[in-house]
Amino acid sequence: MIARAIAAKVPFSFVAADSVYSTGEIETQLRKAGKGYVLGVASNHVFRSWGKPQPVAGTAATIAQNRPKKAWRRLSSGGGTKGPRWHDWAYLELADLEAREYNDDLAGEWTRGLLVRRNIADGSLAFFSTWCPKGTSIQKLVSVEGHRWAIEDSFETAKNELGLDHNETRSSHGWHRHVSLVMLAFAMMAVIRHRANTRPLLKKTRPRPRPKHRS
Template sequence: MAGASIETTLELWASSLRDVKRRMHPLFTQDRVARSAEAFLDGLLGEERRKTGWMRAEAAGDPGPWRQQAILGRRRWDADALRDIVRDYALETLADDDAVFVVDETGFLKQGKASCGVSRQYTGSAGKITNCQIGVFACYVSGHGHAFIDRELYLPKSWTDDKARMAKAHVPQELIDRANGGFATKPALALAMIERAIAANVPFSFVAADTVYGVGDIEMALRRAGKGYVLGAKSNDTFYSWGKPSAVASTAKEIADRLPLSAWKRLSAGSGTKGERLHDWAYVELADLAGGDYNEAQGGQVWTRGLLIRRKIVDGDLAFFTTWAPSGTTIEALAKIEGHRWAIEDSFETAKNELGLDHNETRSWHGWRRHVSLVMLAFAMMATIRVHANGPATPSPKKIRRTMTTKAARPRSTAN
């Protein structure tokens, strides 16, 4: 489907920007602070490649970055309330009962030791152990589009074991006082986001995530909630079957190695930037279980536990996924669900390259959450514009900004 014209897209851009500013305005007790927050959002959406305080201040016409910095650090407002605004705003356009709730993490490279949560730790963003913060994010992915709807900053043990360090970074006292210094694993942060989404009646049918999040607590919570999952598994994880014609009691790798050629299907996990993302897939059903065993409300519904295997066409590299799906769910459907994880990777790249997700200059707990939540709002606005402009042919933020600049220049050249 052809995208909307540039003129229509610009109108959508302007009306959407007014809308999101109106929604976040009640978070601030003073109009001047709200205006500074609006200018901050303008800066994130602006054409400057680096979204630093000085760059945003220059775009806003401020003499320095102090107002921008105050929004993230000194002013009193609730970043979690903004997170909920972002979620509700995104769902107005993207909501779908068949949506997939995708969880993943990304790294924020840092210098020094003062930024909240910073530590030498592995991040896929750099592909190595390096000095960074780690954020765990939830992305809502439906047939309409995708947007971030939740986030948490991961605090490693080197932080949660040091209460003075936590206090200096303005981590809330109630978190400092918790058992283990408030330490929460990445799966625990993901589970909290899943539970928030379920409590808020966010419509989705599956959760997709990589091996970090394929743990028992998440699996059991989703079974009780009547949600399916496609979660990464390790090659040496052991899988057992029962009540199936072929008995299985082996590691994921051993199961894959014994599969006949007829068990593999070449399927698309969805469209990417370079076309269909084709892999070879195999699916092994392990057991059929009654949903009522986990939640009485699911009485009579049968769910299938399985092992999904993906094999790269080029080099035969294998990836494994533990699955939980309504009985009769096809391998084609499961491959598509797993493929939805691509959306969050695309979202990280776009949010960092276009909206300054990793350009946060604050060191505090609140600063990180506020900056990230404002970026999420900007991203959700762009996702909404894309849908209302009729599909993926909608110009990117960079192209729209370039067009706006060009149009703004035309009257001046005519006057000369």
């Protein structure tokens, strides 16, 4: 899917995905295309740093456990149904690499890193492999990861309200027709909701001049 999007020149800067999509091939594709990513990984995924003053090596879980208290920042990954979605985050830059190592047409340094999210309520951790232009802030990476929530929420709405998963098609053509119609309906409903929730701009009117009274 990503290869097709790149070939079709779909405009995007980052890709966010959970651990079910794995890493490896998808990372190479995005690096060659000059695209950043925040990809979920398992707790036993191994990370290693190079070219940094303090070498780091180990599983994502081990590295996260060894991060000092000051390394964690409370940030919002975006708005949810109950307001901002707050978590504690830690970001570790592992290596700075030249983009031309993956594509001769690219230039500049990119950073390979590890992003960790900690649930405020129960302390559970989630881990993400990152790739971004050097100097990208942790807030930017957190925001990219937070976009997954909006996408997942959209799919859930499309399933519950428009029957995205209510089909018994037996061919790819039928499946594509069903999904295309549902997504078209979803897009129309999103536009209608946006317009309904947007206050119309009040036109400024000039005060009418008072009539002059002759005495």
